[in-house]
Amino acid sequence: xxxIRIEHLSKDFGGFTAVxxxxxxxxxxxxxxxxxxxxxxxxxxxxxxAGFEIPKTGRILxxxxxxxxxxxxxxxxxxxxxxxxLFPHMTLFDNVAxxxxxxxxxxxxxxxxxxxxxxxxxxxxxxxxxPDQISGGQKQRIAxxxxxxxxxxxxxxxxxxxxxxxxxxxxxxxxxxxxHDAVGITFIYVTHDQGEAMSISDRVAVMSRxxxxxxxxxxxxxxxxxxxxxxxxxxxxxxxxxxxxGIEDEYVQVKCDNGAGEFFxxxxxxxxxxxxxxxxxxSLRPEKIAVSRFKPRHxxxxxxxxxxxxxxxxLGSHTxxxxxxxxxxxxxxxxxxxxxxxxxxxxxxESVWLFWHDTDTWLIAEEVDENGxxxxxxxxxxxxxxxxxxxxxxx
Amino acid sequence: MRAAxxxxxxxxxxxxxxxxxxxxxxxxxxxFSFNDAKIIVGxxxxxxxxxxxxxxxxxxxxxxWNTMLIAGLSTLISTAIGILTALGLENKSFSGRRGxxxxxxxxxxxxxxxxxxxxxxxxxxxxxxxxxxxxxxAHITFCIxxxxxxxxxxxxxxxxxxxxxxxDLGAKPxxxxxxxxxxxxxxxxxxAALLAFTLSIDDFIITFFTSGRGFDTLPIYVEGTIRRGxxxxxxxxxxxxxGATLLLVVLTKRIRGSLFNL
Ligand SMILES: Nc1ncnc2c1ncn2[C@@H]1O[C@H](COP(=O)(O)OP(=O)(O)O)[C@@H](O)[C@H]1O
Ligand SMILES: [Mg+2]
Numbered sequence: 001x002x003x004i005r006i007e008h009l010s011k012d013f014g015g016f017t018a019v020x021x022x023x024x025x026x027x028x029x030x031x032x033x034x035x036x037x038x039x040x041x042x043x044x045x046x047x048x049x050a051g052f053e054i055p056k057t058g059r060i061l062x063x064x065x066x067x068x069x070x071x072x073x074x075x076x077x078x079x080x081x082x083x084x085x086l087f088p089h090m091t092l093f094d095n096v097a098x099x100x101x102x103x104x105x106x107x108x109x110x111x112x113x114x115x116x117x118x119x120x121x122x123x124x125x126x127x128x129x130x131p132d133q134i135s136g137g138q139k140q141r142i143a144x145x146x147x148x149x150x151x152x153x154x155x156x157x158x159x160x161x162x163x164x165x166x167x168x169x170x171x172x173x174x175x176x177x178x179x180h181d182a183v184g185i186t187f188i189y190v191t192h193d194q195g196e197a198m199s200i201s202d203r204v205a206v207m208s209r210x211x212x213x214x215x216x217x218x219x220x221x222x223x224x225x226x227x228x229x230x231x232x233x234x235x236x237x238x239x240x241x242x243x244x245x246g247i248e249d250e251y252v253q254v255k256c257d258n259g260a261g262e263f264f265x266x267x268x269x270x271x272x273x274x275x276x277x278x279x280x281x282x283s284l285r286p287e288k289i290a291v292s293r294f295k296p297r298h299x300x301x302x303x304x305x306x307x308x309x310x311x312x313x314x315l316g317s318h319t320x321x322x323x324x325x326x327x328x329x330x331x332x333x334x335x336x337x338x339x340x341x342x343x344x345x346x347x348x349x350e351s352v353w354l355f356w357h358d359t360d361t362w363l364i365a366e367e368v369d370e371n372g373x374x375x376x377x378x379x380x381x382x383x384x385x386x387x388x389x390x391x392x393x394x395x
Numbered sequence: 396m397r398a399a400x401x402x403x404x405x406x407x408x409x410x411x412x413x414x415x416x417x418x419x420x421x422x423x424x425x426x427f428s429f430n431d432a433k434i435i436v437g438x439x440x441x442x443x444x445x446x447x448x449x450x451x452x453x454x455x456x457x458x459x460w461n462t463m464l465i466a467g468l469s470t471l472i473s474t475a476i477g478i479l480t481a482l483g484l485e486n487k488s489f490s491g492r493r494g495x496x497x498x499x500x501x502x503x504x505x506x507x508x509x510x511x512x513x514x515x516x517x518x519x520x521x522x523x524x525x526x527x528x529x530x531x532x533a534h535i536t537f538c539i540x541x542x543x544x545x546x547x548x549x550x551x552x553x554x555x556x557x558x559x560x561x562x563d564l565g566a567k568p569x570x571x572x573x574x575x576x577x578x579x580x581x582x583x584x585x586x587a588a589l590l591a592f593t594l595s596i597d598d599f600i601i602t603f604f605t606s607g608r609g610f611d612t613l614p615i616y617v618e619g620t621i622r623r624g625x626x627x628x629x630x631x632x633x634x635x636x637x638g639a640t641l642l643l644v645v646l647t648k649r650i651r652g653s654l655f656n657l
Contacts, residue, residue: 052559072562085560089578098574099564150564 002028002063002153004049004186009058010210011044018044019055020210026188026203028153031180033189035197036207037233042190043082045207046156049188050079062153078147079156083163084139086131092118092142093127099150117145120182137168144179154186161196173200194234198222206230224271228366231283238284238330241368242266244274251358254282258326266303268361281364287333288360291321293346296355303361305330305354309346321346323354330354421637428630445631452628458616461527465602465612466595469534474588476535477542478580481550484543502540510537511604518605525607533605534595541594542587549583585647593640 004026011019019041026032034042047053049060051072060068067075078099086095096117100110118124121141131139140160147155160176161169177200180187191197197204198218205215206229214221214230225231228239242254245265252274254266266282274280290296296304307330311322321332332354346352431442449455480499484492502510514533518525557579561571599614606615613636617629 050563052562072559073565073567077563079560079563081556081560083556085554085556087557087560087575098561098566102565102570146564 002186004154004188005059005061006045006049007059007061009045009048009060010056011041011048011053012056017210019048022058022210022212024205024212024215026186028186029184030202031177031187031189031200033191033197033201033204034207035191035194035204035234036213038192040207041210042192042207043158044210046079046158046188046190049154050077050156051075076151076153077156078150078152078154080140080143080147080158080160082158082160084131084136084143086139086142086146088131091128091130092123092134095131095142096127096145096149098146113149114145117149120148120179121145136163137172140164140172141175144176148179148183152185154188155183156188156190158190159192160189161191161193169196176200198234206233208233224362225283225364228281228283228364228368231362231364236286236331236333238282238286238289239368240266240282240284240328242280242282244276244278244280247274247276252363254280254361254363256282256328258328260326262326264305264325266361267301267358268363269359270363272363272365274363274365278365279367281366281368283362283364284330284356284360285362286320286331287318287335289330289332289354289356291323291332291334291346291352291354293350293352295353301358302355303358307352307354309348309350309352312346312348321352323352325354424630425634425637428634430630433625433627445627446635449628449631449635454611455613455616455628455632458611458613461610462596462612462614464527465530465534466592468531469538469595470588470591473535473538473542473591474546474584476539477546477587477591478584480539480543481546484547485550499540499543502537503544507537507598507600508604511601514601515604525605526610529605529607530602530610530612533601534598537598537601538591538594541590545587545590546580546583549580549586553579585650589643589647592643596636 004024006022006024006026009019009022010017022045034045036042044053048055051067051070051074055068058068059066062076067077086092087098090098093114096114097110100113105113114127115124118127121144123138123141123145126134126138131142134142143160144155157176161172164172173196176187176189189197189200201218203215203217204221206213206221208229214226216224221230222235225234225237231237232239240256242256244252245255246253250269252268252270254268255263256266257263268282291309296302298304305325307323307325309321310324310329313320313322318333318335321334323330323332428445429441429443430439431444432439483489484495486492511533514529514536515525518529523529553576557575558571561575566574597614598612599618602612602615603618606612611619613632617632620626620629
């Protein structure tokens with residue numbers, strides 16, 4: 001009932017639209033993420049919720065209260081700033097106690113609550129230190145304690161892990177989830193790191209150029225992207241343009257140009273009703289494609305393509321193959337599980353079969369626009385060069 | 396290797412020489428303040444009688460209190476003006492900012508004698524009676540530029556996100572100023588006050604032109620006395636002043652360290 005409702009929110013900076021007609025509903029107690037590339041307006045959106053920016057149009061409501069124009073100090077919202085912004089002239093105890101002292105809380109209560117908060121973030125034994133005497137991860141914890149002590153309805157976190165190193169980041173991510181479970185309030189989490197957003201969030205809003213492109217649970221966004229942008233930005237994918245040539249029961253046939261003047265057909269299930277002749281885009285996650293030098297037994301609901309291995313990149317847990325089909329390049333992830341134990345590893349320039357289940361082809365009702373909106377993404381798999389052992393026959 | 400070594404030892408000896416030239420006169424002054432002789436002719440035995448004379452001399456006492464009064468008041472007023480001006484200049488969109496900055500920096504390079512003479516002319520022209528008030532006005536005038544610049548340089552590095560953080564935690568603008576901004580400005584304010592205080596205590600030229608007859612500060616008194624040839628009480632007076640200055644520096648360091656962690 002203390003849901004956050006954002007209605008048609010926009011914000012301009014001198015004619016530049018940083019946030020463009022955003023509408024959202026965030027449920028009470030949810031861990032909700034804004035995910036998008038740097039500069040897409042995440043921070044601006046968050047700052048409007050915190051009260052540091054006044055929107056040009058639109059409303060922000062918590063429960064039934066319209067907070068759009070309230071100053072930050074009158075909102076039951078607290079923020080974890082990107083650089084933590086701890087007060088350098090105060091001890092950690094005084095930093096955490098700040099909000100309560102402003103509210104003139106009784107001394108004993110302050111001591112009690114600060115102790116509890118410091119223990120929640122596992123910093124109880126360092127309360128008399130100053131911010132410049134602790135590490136980045138510890139500052140982060142203090143910033144969280146300092147915010148949560150005010151009993152906010154919503155905690156806003158702006159790229160809270162960006163300044164930490166990788167190991168600490170993974171650790172803090174789990175800790176943040178634990179804290180979220182412990183306090184049970186709404187968290188709004190801003191990040192450009194899709195891995196972070198996917199692992200921590202109940203729901204994610206994917207943002208691009210000030211707009212929300214898609215929102216939903218992480219698996220939904222990953223498995224069922226509704227736009228080329230979300231398909232491309234979250235995880236890795238192969239995007240192929242095609243034209244609908246047939247519809248039969250729950251299956252669609254899509255004709256694709258391999259770029260070399262030849263066409264091949266891909267089957268797919270669909271989640272919207274395409275029309276014959278409609279131009280659209282297929283998204284194929286690299287881990288859903290199998291690669292083999294042996295032709296798979298023909299089945300009705302399997303797509304099979306013939307290609308040539310152009311590049312091999314060993315990535316530890318899996319290997320990435322770039323497979324050329326005509327002029328298209330498919331990116332394929334292959335786990336290191338051998339089915340036949342005498343199987344020889346695939347080699348550069350080897351002819352292979354690619355195959356995947358029809359239901360793993362995902363249709364997006366958008367065309368890849370060569371020189372327009374989607375020019376940030378090429379439909380070609382990004383081409384990482386591995387140390388290529390030159391194979392006989394190649395130059 | 397050898398060249399580097401030679402170079403290093405040369406540097407070191409130049410440094411030592413400079414230090415000797417800097418501190419030997421002060422050391423001599425301190426030693427001779429305890430010397431039982433009217434003029435510097437050599438060591439004639441230890442005495443505290445010139446210190447005793449110092450404390451009996453009404454003119455010196457008067458000059459001391461005058462100096463303290465002027466220094467205290469001009470420090471207080473010029474630091475306050477410095478704080479307000481620096482805060483005002485924080486507003487980068489203020490259109491007269493550049494011009495004002497130029498006006499603030501100019502007095503730093505104007506020779507004292509020019510400032511003294513022009514102030515004297517002004518007071519003469521406006522028929523203000525010279526004395527305590529004119530000296531005070533003059534001292535405030537030359538201290539302001541310094542206090543503004545020192546406080547401003549501290550504000551320059553101020554992290555504005557701290558203000559937002561405080562606001563986020565429920566602090567209203569007045570609380571933010573007194574609990575965040577002011578404490579963080581404090582090192583700058585203390586430095587500004589200290590600078591103003593020493594500038595004021597020290598000043599001879601401008602005071603000379605603006606004090607008229609009958610209002611002596613210590614530097615004016617010292618000059619007059621030396622002109623008449625007695626330096627004995629001056630030695631002891633100077634020694635005390637050196638001591639007081641050192642004490643002040645140590646004290647402010649302590650205060651800064653313990654109160655603000657800065
Ligand atoms: N105060 C501001 N003045 C002018 N432009 C701004 C301001 N704040 C943000 N912007 C612009 O708005 C866009 C969105 O910024 P931001 O919300 O910080 O993005 P993100 O947090 O997603 O990286 C950027 O292009 C940025 O340059
Ligand atoms: Mg940002």
